[in-house]
Amino acid sequence: MSMKATSNEASNSEPCNDCGLPVPLAWQTCPHCARPQLFPNVRLANQQTEQNKLEQRYQDAKEFAAKRGCTEQLAAFETACSSSKAVFRCELIRLQAEIASGTDLYKPFRDIERLRLRYEKPAVLDWPKLRIQAERELLGNDQHLGNVHYACLSLNGEGIVSYGNVTVMLSDRMIAHRASCIEGNSALLFAKNGDLSTILRSTWADRGKLCTAKIATLIYSGTAEEDFPRLVVQNGASSGQDDFVEVIIFDTMTASTFEKVTITQQAIDESSRHSGYWDAVKEVLQHHSVAVAEV
Amino acid sequence: MDKSIFAQVAPRDGLVAILNSEGRAERVYNIDGNLVAGGIAWTRVQDDLETAIVEVHDVNEAVAVLRLRQNMSACLDMVLMLFDARISLPTREKLALSISKLLGDASTCNYVQDVLYSRPLPNVADHEGATTAAKGIASTSLFVRTMVQKQPIVQLIYDAWLAANREFGFEKTEQDRASAFLLRKGFFRRIVLEVCEHQDLERLWSNITEQQDLEEQCIAINLLKTLFQRIDLVAPQVFESNARSSWEGDFICILSQYLDAQESSTHTDAIVARVRSLAEHVQQHLPESGSHSIAVAELIHGFSELKTSIQDQIGFLTGLCDWAGLDAHGFSRAEMKQIRDLAFLKNSAEDLADWLIDVNSRKSAKAPEVGARQSNPASADALRASGEQMSE
Numbered sequence: 001m002s003m004k005a006t007s008n009e010a011s012n013s014e015p016c017n018d019c020g021l022p023v024p025l026a027w028q029t030c031p032h033c034a035r036p037q038l039f040p041n042v043r044l045a046n047q048q049t050e051q052n053k054l055e056q057r058y059q060d061a062k063e064f065a066a067k068r069g070c071t072e073q074l075a076a077f078e079t080a081c082s083s084s085k086a087v088f089r090c091e092l093i094r095l096q097a098e099i100a101s102g103t104d105l106y107k108p109f110r111d112i113e114r115l116r117l118r119y120e121k122p123a124v125l126d127w128p129k130l131r132i133q134a135e136r137e138l139l140g141n142d143q144h145l146g147n148v149h150y151a152c153l154s155l156n157g158e159g160i161v162s163y164g165n166v167t168v169m170l171s172d173r174m175i176a177h178r179a180s181c182i183e184g185n186s187a188l189l190f191a192k193n194g195d196l197s198t199i200l201r202s203t204w205a206d207r208g209k210l211c212t213a214k215i216a217t218l219i220y221s222g223t224a225e226e227d228f229p230r231l232v233v234q235n236g237a238s239s240g241q242d243d244f245v246e247v248i249i250f251d252t253m254t255a256s257t258f259e260k261v262t263i264t265q266q267a268i269d270e271s272s273r274h275s276g277y278w279d280a281v282k283e284v285l286q287h288h289s290v291a292v293a294e295v
Numbered sequence: 296m297d298k299s300i301f302a303q304v305a306p307r308d309g310l311v312a313i314l315n316s317e318g319r320a321e322r323v324y325n326i327d328g329n330l331v332a333g334g335i336a337w338t339r340v341q342d343d344l345e346t347a348i349v350e351v352h353d354v355n356e357a358v359a360v361l362r363l364r365q366n367m368s369a370c371l372d373m374v375l376m377l378f379d380a381r382i383s384l385p386t387r388e389k390l391a392l393s394i395s396k397l398l399g400d401a402s403t404c405n406y407v408q409d410v411l412y413s414r415p416l417p418n419v420a421d422h423e424g425a426t427t428a429a430k431g432i433a434s435t436s437l438f439v440r441t442m443v444q445k446q447p448i449v450q451l452i453y454d455a456w457l458a459a460n461r462e463f464g465f466e467k468t469e470q471d472r473a474s475a476f477l478l479r480k481g482f483f484r485r486i487v488l489e490v491c492e493h494q495d496l497e498r499l500w501s502n503i504t505e506q507q508d509l510e511e512q513c514i515a516i517n518l519l520k521t522l523f524q525r526i527d528l529v530a531p532q533v534f535e536s537n538a539r540s541s542w543e544g545d546f547i548c549i550l551s552q553y554l555d556a557q558e559s560s561t562h563t564d565a566i567v568a569r570v571r572s573l574a575e576h577v578q579q580h581l582p583e584s585g586s587h588s589i590a591v592a593e594l595i596h597g598f599s600e601l602k603t604s605i606q607d608q609i610g611f612l613t614g615l616c617d618w619a620g621l622d623a624h625g626f627s628r629a630e631m632k633q634i635r636d637l638a639f640l641k642n643s644a645e646d647l648a649d650w651l652i653d654v655n656s657r658k659s660a661k662a663p664e665v666g667a668r669q670s671n672p673a674s675a676d677a678l679r680a681s682g683e684q685m686s687e
Contacts, residue, residue, distance in 0.1 A: 093365060094307040096372050097345075104417045106375050112410050112478065113345075113371065117306075119475035120347035162331065164309070274369050274397075276389030280376045287381045 014043055026143050038177070039250040040139045041148065045180040045201045054200055058209045061216030070221045074212060077219055080155055080228050082208030085259075086170040086179060086247040088151040089163035092263070092271050096281055098149070098168070102254035114146070147251060152244035153181065153207060156229040157262070160242050165267030170249070171259040172204075178250040179204040183214045186246055204247075211245055255288035262293040299350045302357035306364035307345060311357045314348070326365060328358045367406040370397040374407055377428055377439060380421040387428035391435040398434055405481055411442060413474075413483040415450040448487055456483075 013022035016030040016037065023030045025047075026040045037043065044050065065074040090098070100106030139148070151170060152159055159167050182189070183200040190196060202210035215231050223231075236242040263278070271278040285292050301314040310331060312320035323331045347364070351357045373390045376382055382390075398404045416422075422443050429435040460470050477483065 091307060091309045093309070093369055093372070097307050097368075100372070100375075104419045105379055106372075108414055108417065109371065109375060109410050112413055113368065115471055115475045116410070116478045117345050117347045119472055120349075120479060274373065274393045276376075276386050276393055277369065277373060279386045280373075280379070280382045280390060283382050283386060284379070 014047065026139055039180075040144060041180040041248045041250050042178060042203060044139070045203045045206075050201050054202055054206065054209060054213060057200055057213035061213045065216055065219060068220065070219050070223065073221060073223045074216055074219050076225060077215070077223070077228055077231075078208045078212040080208075080225065081153065081211035081232065084153040084155050084207060084211070084232065085157065085172070086151040086175055086249065087154040087157060087159040087167060088149070088170075089159035089161065089165075089167050091164040092166050092267050092278060092281065094164065095166050095168065095261070096277075098253050099255045099281065099284060102252040102257075118146075144250070149249040149253060150186075151247040151249060153211065153232055153247060154229070155232050157260070158229065158233055160233065160244060161235050162242065165264040165270075167262040168258050169260040169262075170253075170257060174253075174257040175247075175249050176204045180248050181207045181210050182246045182248065183210060184243065184246060186248070207245070207247075214245065255285050255290055258285065258288075258290045260291040260293065261285055262295055264295055268294060299352060300357075301348055302351050302360065303346050303348050304357070304361050304364050305346045306361065306368045309361070309365060311361040313354060313357060322354075324354060324358055324361075326358065326361055328354070363400075363402065366397055366400070367403050370394060370403050371407050371410055373397075374411065374438070374442075377425040377435075378416065378420040378422065380419075380424055384424065384428055387424065388431065391429040391432045394429075394438070395432045395434040398438060404438075405484065408484040409478055409481050412445070412449055412487045413478055414453045415446055416442075445487055452483065452486055 013024050015021065016023045016033060016035065018035045019030060019033040021030070021032040023032075023037050025043050028037055028040070029035065030037055062071070062074065065071050097110060100110050151168075154169075157167065157169055181202045181204065182196070186196065186199075189199050193199065200210055200213055211232060218231050232245060234243040268278055282292055301318070303312045303314055303320065305311070309326045310323055312323045315321045325331050349357075349360055351360060373394050376390050377387050377394070379387075398407075425439050426436075426443065429439040465473070
């Protein structure tokens with residue numbers, strides 16, 4: 001690899017925090033001094049152009065609220081969103097896969113299972129996948145494909161219902177440093193716009209700002225605090241109406257990444273055809289001090 | 296198949312999408328066969344990396360494939376959960392029951408073995424807990440025991456696979472593609488089972504290379520060739536390990552049956568009791584020299600029987616040990632106790648022989664009698680000879 005940064009590299013690079021030389025955004029270590037550069041999605045969200053874009057939309061939103069006499073409501077909304085949680089919903093069998101991905105016992109075999117599925121298709125087919133294309137945009141290249149998790153911001157612990165009967169709330173401590181936010185479903189936004197250049201992104205710390213910029217038009221002087229959660233997560237009644245702020249979490253999760261898991265009675269009943277499955281998952285969660293609620 | 300359609304299956308999301316001619320998801324169904332509304336649903340299926348694309352006739356078949364695939368994933372999870380020490384034994388026992396139901400389906404059983412035989416279980420796997428939890432459920436118990444027993448072979452084949460990959464230096468994507476292909480074809484499972492059960496790599500090689508679709512996968516076939524060469528290199532080790540594992544199983548089984556029957560040991564106990572009783576009789580009545588020669592003759596006869604019985608048992612066990620290539624460390628606590636008992640009997644017999652020689656010598660010196668003079672020297676010689684034989 002050439003140590004000399006070309007102009008092309010520089011445009012898609014950020015200076016290394018230690019040696020100051022350019023490091024490609026998707027890289028996790030500096031090619032010059034080999035010091036860790038952490039998470040590509042966070043570095044992307046931290047880029048000056050992204051920060052400027054967010055700041056502009058944020059200021060516009062505040063001006064718009066002032067004109068409509070709802071500055072106070074918008075400020076309260078921003079405060080609430082600044083302490084929002086990352087939540088995802090899934091099927092029970094998916095939850096086990098998430099727990100398994102960071103453990104010595106399960107991980108090797110999970111990787112095998114994923115590998116086997118990924119390449120299972122008739123040889124004649126080579127259809128592009130939106131998520132893969134969107135991930136390239138999100139992470140700089142396809143080096144980290146499949147190495148990110150998706151969640152949504154939530155003010156009341158609820159997620160997008162159609163994703164499954166198990167709701168997982170992630171621990172801030174375990175994700176704040178490696179999470180970034182984007183103003184909607186990145187795959188759908190990519191499909192709609194062809195790229196993500198005009199889409200807002202933020203770091204985890206700036207999620208309140210992002211929510212404010214995105215949702216300001218839905219805040220009125222009569223908007224109460226109890227209305228905030230449904231503005232952040234909107235479960236659509238029909239196709240295409242689900243809306244949320246997507247959280248992109250880089251790299252693996254284990255049970256310790258979770259703060260709380262809520263499962264519906266329906267999911268427990270469904271899992272009874274594999275007796276012991278939920279009991280086993282619950283024991284592992286409790287072993288890792290994760291709060292478990294059966295509702 | 297008259298007119299087939301493509302379906303994209305996402306087992307862990309419980310969804311299957313029917314694809315149009317451009318590969319886009321037209322409709323998405325859940326595991327109950329219900330149409331799932333929501334724009335998110337199709338991105339979940341279409342963009343998930345953990346999906347397979349399969350050819351089916353209709354929606355019903357697509358949903359059936361989804362159910363089967365979800366059962367396969369659940370079964371794989373549950374087998375691994377059996378080895379998870381964080382999970383309580385009662386819960387693992389429940390899992391063992393669920394696993395037995397799923398393993399009844401051959402494709403599920405093969406799928407789980409395909410994955411689990413592709414690499415060894417990590418060190419953290421709780422073999423003992425898994426074996427205990429599965430104990431009451433015959434099919435799960437057999438599955439787990441087989442899996443545990445075959446770990447050395449899985450390890451050897453995995454090492455050979457890694458070496459083959461290193462040798463070719465393919466890109467990771469190419470290796471992954473080849474590995475996925477071989478997994479789907481069940482090759483790791485078949486290699487492990489063939490090596491264990493038939494030890495005939497050439498036959499397996501022929502079977503594999505006869506498959507037409509494999510010819511198209513030149514990376515896979517090159518890797519496989521190297522893998523087989525590697526296995527040939529380590530084959531003696533594989534076979535020794537395999538044979539030893541099999542012999543150990545047979546040996547313990549035969550020994551257990553032998554010891555359980557206890558006929559020989561009961562017989563030996565009876566002889567020992569009789570010899571001891573006679574010895575006590577001789578000792579008590581030594582001064583009364585009248586009948587002791589008869590008692591000594593009986594004692595010698597009893598001793599001879601005892602010696603033969605003990606030698607038979609020790610010979611049997613020694614032969615068994617030699618055959619299995621085991622030493623005393625290969626025995627369980629109960630088996631060691633039995634062997635110690637036999638050793639004790641052997642030592643007792645030797646002590647008895649010495650004592651009888653001594654008794655006989657003293658008797659001959661104290662009260663020379665015709666009968667005794669006729670019998671005692673011969674008896675003493677016989678005892679000496681027996682004692683020497685036993686010492687050997």
